[in-house]
Every structure is written in structure tokens, then in C-alpha cells.
Amino acid sequence: MAERMALTGNDSVAYALKQINPDVVAAYPITPQTEMMHKFAAYVADGEVVTEFVPVESEHSAMSAVVGASLAGARACTATSSQGLALMWEILYITASYRCPVVMPVVNRALSGPINIHCDHSDTMGARDAGWIHLYSENCQEAYDNTIQAVRIAEHPDVRLPVMVCLDGFILSHTLEALETNDDEAVRNFIGEYEVADSLLNVEQARTFGAFSLQNYYFEFKKQQADAMERAPVVVEQIGREYGELSGRHYGLLDAYRCEDAELVLVGLGSTMGTVKQAADDLREAEGIKCGVLKVRCFRPLPGEQIRQAVKGAAIVGVMDRAVSFGLGGPLFHEVRSACYGETVGMLNFIYGLGGRDLSLTDAKDTFRALLQAADSGEPEPTVRYIGLRE
């Protein structure tokens, strides 16, 4: 039955995977994801799921095994972080281009070097062009909810694309939170059976998977992928509504918090948005500053038009990036600014939290104040700023 439970981010996703009961999970341990698959392996050992669990020798193998299983008609999952995601790189593109509806929780962690095990988004940001759908989670509840919805989104006939469920390393993965879980049977009914038209194992109707495709066909296959991504936003919204009916927790592409009358809006991803919402509340109450927060839940496909509508009334917008594209600035900033092309709203980029550096409530308030100052002075320079960095 639906229950209120105390779970870490890793355990909440492992619990969602237990309820999903995938046919195949192939995974390799990596901090801070390790406990998630550790927990899931215990469910396998205890007979609580029927999953074939493959403890592979690397993440490259994990992703490869999952692609093979998916093409054979299995509902297949894996999970990783940072360097593990980097090692999956070439297979990430193959998963998406073979249209395997794989679900992969990614516990966000900085990429080496210098080596670091703590949270930033450089791992998943680097994979933003691989053809996966990216859902970011603000808290453990959302990580749990996103994992269940990801199955439906990935397998939807209009989409058929893999989904990454991103959750912040340690900040969520290792932090205990009280969250609402769904009834096992309700999850089972919600996700339904996985069905494939073509299977690697169907010898009666043999098919070629992974065919060579040259100048005369490759381009059209890529356009099919682009088309599927364009169809995905409607599906993400529809599944979010259906999940709302099931759980009482509704999901969309974005989460606009107090944006209606906001003069200052901060846009960003993941757990930091919780801190920023608190900062917005505090500043509204104590200083009467009209602050709003736009959390981008679905980063791929990027809901550009919805972002534009949500922020166009503000005086100035700050986009917070927990990653840096060297030589460019924050990746989210550049996409949000591009989505708002033609609007007169000012825009600043705040890069923060690399390698797990904490962003405190005071930092979040200071970020709103920096926006206010730039708006009041009419001097939005420099465009790209760093928060919490020692000079």
C-alpha cells in the first residue's frame, strides 16, 4: 500500500526500481550511485524482484548489456555517476539511436580531474546531445516519482527514447528524506507490460539490429530521432498528469514557483532549486523583493517556449549552472537565453557548486540581490558570474 517512508535518494530510486521490477538490470558500482544498485541487488537476492541482474565489469559493458537486453524485448535499466557515465559514452548514443526505451538513474557527480566525488552536473550536461530525455530531480520524492514516470515516457510509442533520471550526488543520494511511496500494484498497473514488435530473440521473424547505414539513410534516421524528441514534451506532460491522478503529485516540464508577478527569476536544475525557493520566500517576506524560481524538470527535450512564457514578464533572469562549458559559460544559460530570443528581459549566468561546493541559503539570497542590483543599475555585466568562488 501507499506508505510514507524515510529513504535516501539512492534508496528511493532503488525502491522505485523494485516496484518497476525490470526484466534486466546491468550495473557497475561507482560513488555516489553504489548504494542504489547495492540496495537493488539485495532485492534481487531476496527474491523481491524477478530481474536478471548482471554485475558487469564496466559501465561500457553495463550500457551494452542493457542495449542487447532491450533489443531482445526486455525492460532494461542501469544506473551510474560521473566517470561511469563517461565510460558509457559511445553506447549512450547507440541506445538512443536504436530507440531502446532504457531508464537510467544518474547520480550527478563532478567529472575528473582533479578527482572529486561530489555533486555537479558536468556528467549529464556532457551527455545532453546523446539523444536521451533528461529529467532532473529536486528532492528524493521527485527522484522516486521521476523513475516511475520515466518508464512510461521512454516506452511511449510516440517517443521510444531512453530516459536519464538525474539526482544530485550526496545532497540527495545520501540524504534521508520522508517521502510518499505508491502501492506496488498501482505502480505495476501504471507502467503496464513492455511490448516490442521486433525482438532479437524471435528467430521465426529474424531482424537485423544495428545495421550499417550510410550516406543514403543515416540522415533520415537522425531526423526520426529529432522528431521523436519533438513529440516527447506532450508525452512528458501527459504522463505527469496521469501520475498526478495516481499519487496526488503532479508533474510538468517546468516547475514555476511564484513566477507570476516576479521581477527577479532564477532558473536552474536539481536540488539547489529547493534552496532558491526558500530564498525567494524569505526575500519576499522580509524585504518585499518579488522573487520567483523556474525549475527546469525536463532539460531534454528543452521546453523553450514554456520557459520563454514563464520568464518574459520579469525584469531580469538569472540562470544557474552547476556545470561549465569551457569557452562558452553555463550550458543551461545559453539554452535559456536562446529560448528567450526577441524578449527584452535581461539575463545573467551564475555558475555555482562545482565539485560539490555548497550553495547556502545566504548564497541563494545574494544571487537574487545580485540580480536586483544589475536590474537597478542597468549594468548587466559581467554576464557570466561565479558564486562561492575564492578569488
Place this chain on the structure above:
Amino acid sequence: MAELLKKDQMKPGAIVEGGTMAKLNTGVWRTYVPMTDLEKCTNCLMCWIFCPDSAIKVSGGERHETDLQYCKGCGICAAECPVDAIEMKLESDVPPDDKKG
């Protein structure tokens, strides 16, 4: 040349019918041709076992010519043949009419 499929006729994920490689003339990639002396051949069929392209034709337990539509000239058959019945020759050194596996 066959007419190309339209985008919407192509199955997403590049899934096509099985056995498509049989339609390709991969023998055109070849640099060396395996010239086989069937008089010397003892029908041990080591070449048939080792050929990575299933290009050695066998029927009734007897080795026949190599199928040059699929043979890519890797030379594994020549290396494995215990009676040296297969000699790898440069394609350009063999007149077209003499070319047989």
C-alpha cells in the same frame, strides 16, 4: 539501383529484415585472392571451419571453390590449410578468367 525508402517508411532504430549481409558483394573489398588447388585438397575442411565469412562452399563433405562474392581475401584459409593448397595472390596479378577460389 533500388529506390530509397522514404523517411516514414523506415523503421525507427534502423531495424530491417534479417540476413541483409547476404545481399552485399563484400568480395569487392578484396586485395588478395585465395587461389585454391583442389587437386591438392584433402577435404579436411579446416578452411571451412576457419573462414570468418562462410565463403568456403562445401557439399557432400567435399570442398568446392571459394565464393568470391563474400571472400574478403583475409588469408586465414591459406594460413590454416595443412597441405598448402591455397595460395594468396594479388588480385591485379590474376587474369579475370583465372580467378577462382
